[in-house]
Amino acid sequence: MYYIGVDVGGTSVKLGLFDKEDNLIARGSFKTKTIEYLVDDLVKNIKKIFKENNKDIKDLIGIGMGFPGHVDGETGVVVYSNNLVAHDYPVVQKIQEQINVPVRISNDANVAALGEFTYGKGKGVNNIVFVTLGTGVGGGIIIDGKMLEGKNGAGAEIGHMVISTNGPLCSCGRRGCFETYASASALIRNARIAMTNNPTSKLCKAVKSPEELDGKVFFDVLLKGDKVANIVFESYIEDLAEGLTNLANIFRPDAIIIGGGISYRGDVLMEPLQIRLEKMIYGGQWNARVELMVSELKNDAGIYGAYAMAKKYLK
Numbered sequence: 001m002y003y004i005g006v007d008v009g010g011t012s013v014k015l016g017l018f019d020k021e022d023n024l025i026a027r028g029s030f031k032t033k034t035i036e037y038l039v040d041d042l043v044k045n046i047k048k049i050f051k052e053n054n055k056d057i058k059d060l061i062g063i064g065m066g067f068p069g070h071v072d073g074e075t076g077v078v079v080y081s082n083n084l085v086a087h088d089y090p091v092v093q094k095i096q097e098q099i100n101v102p103v104r105i106s107n108d109a110n111v112a113a114l115g116e117f118t119y120g121k122g123k124g125v126n127n128i129v130f131v132t133l134g135t136g137v138g139g140g141i142i143i144d145g146k147m148l149e150g151k152n153g154a155g156a157e158i159g160h161m162v163i164s165t166n167g168p169l170c171s172c173g174r175r176g177c178f179e180t181y182a183s184a185s186a187l188i189r190n191a192r193i194a195m196t197n198n199p200t201s202k203l204c205k206a207v208k209s210p211e212e213l214d215g216k217v218f219f220d221v222l223l224k225g226d227k228v229a230n231i232v233f234e235s236y237i238e239d240l241a242e243g244l245t246n247l248a249n250i251f252r253p254d255a256i257i258i259g260g261g262i263s264y265r266g267d268v269l270m271e272p273l274q275i276r277l278e279k280m281i282y283g284g285q286w287n288a289r290v291e292l293m294v295s296e297l298k299n300d301a302g303i304y305g306a307y308a309m310a311k312k313y314l315k
Contacts (some may be wrong), residue, residue: 002055003310004046005301006065008032010083013042017049020061020311022119025305035078037087050214054294060273062102062311063095066111072153073106079152099149102314108302110147110156111295113140115305116257120296125254129247130295131158133260136171137179137243141251141255147309159183163242184215185264191232201228219265226270237269241276248290249282251285270294 002025006012009032017026028049030041050057069081076092079085092103113122113130114225122128126145132138137159141148149155159179160172167176168186192210193202202221207213222229244256262269274292281290297304 001061003061003307003314004063005303005305005307005310006042006063006069007306008038008084008113009302010066010068013038013045014299014303015042015045015049016300016307018055018138018307018311019053022227022307024303028152032084033140034090035081035084035091038084039091039098043095044097049302057099060099061271062099062104062310062314063107063274064111064308064314065091065307066101066306067091068108068223070152070154071107073104073149075293076103076105078105079154084107095145101312104309104313106143106147106149106309107153107156108142109138110149110257111305111309112138112301113142113257113305114147114308115301115303116259116295116297117142118147119136119304120190120301120309121257122246122255127251127253129158129172129251129253129256130301131247131256131258132246133182133184133240133258133262135183136184137183138188139247141253143251149183155189158243161243161246163239172221182236182243183196184260186239187232188213188215188235189216191229194228194232204228215261219268219277220270220300223268230276237276241273241280244273244278244292248277248296252288253290255291255293257295259298259301264298 001020003018005016011269012029013032016024017029026049030045068083070079072079076088078089078091080087103299114123116130117128128142130140139158141156142202161178161271162176166178168180170177195210206221208219270292
């Protein structure tokens with residue numbers, strides 16, 4: 001008996017075929033289109049992965065899926081997703097019209113948090129906050145082993161927690177959102193501004209123009225001791241620590257787990273963050289410690305979480 005875990009991203013859709021013993025048997029992927037195409041492509045690829053692995057699709061117990069945007073898991077509706085150009089789309093109903101199996105959906109960051117909680121660094125604890133640092137800042141919250149989804153699945157949008165009321169304009173329409181300071185995009189944006197203001201920096205020598213700067217080049221230059229890169233990074237760390245401290249104070253989880261490409265930098269990122277968190281957190285040394293961890297599942301958190309959700313909710 002098998003489950004399918006699906007992670008719907010802005011550019012690609014990843015899926016995993018799992019057995020009931022938590023074994024990932026096979027993987028698949030396809031390009032993300034608009035939601036009208038997604039269902040047909042998904043069903044086609046589910047059938048393909050069963051056929052290629054000599055499995056009978058009649059043994060499919062259920063499908064778990066993580067979507068970007070506002071997703072209502074109870075009704076099976078993608079309420080709004082700008083990435084998929086979707087509004088009030090009954091995705092579960094559409095899938096079940098082609099494959100008659102139970103389907104459970106949720107926000108992609110919530111699902112990734114469940115994956116990391118169940119099969120990654122969150123194993124053995126009760127409460128985590130999962131933060132992904134990418135183009136924006138996403139996140140998921142697990143309390144007593146359950147996803148905190150909020151009313152109609154619209155909760156846990158931690159990237160839109162304001163940390164400065166006079167800060168940069170966010171894509172959501174507010175100013176000073178956490179993701180305008182703590183995303184990978186924000187780090188590179190600020191580094192490019194610094195390059196313009198400091199044309200003799202090593203950052204400027206590393207690329208032909210500020211527009212060519214990316215995360216890899218930035219960290220390569222930072223680790224070589226460039227003063228301008230260090231100033232940008234220290235400011236980034238301060239802002240990121242501010243938001244993480246807010247999350248720690250509100251939820252007091254066992255751990256905050258960091259995902260996204262920046263997290264792969266390990267101690268360069270995590271050590272200064274942990275120091276700041278312990279200094280800034282409410283109660284300081286007299287209260288329960290919140291440990292910062294790097295995601296173990298990395299890009300697989302989504303498919304593992306979708307499987308975990310399906311296994312939990314679909315029998």
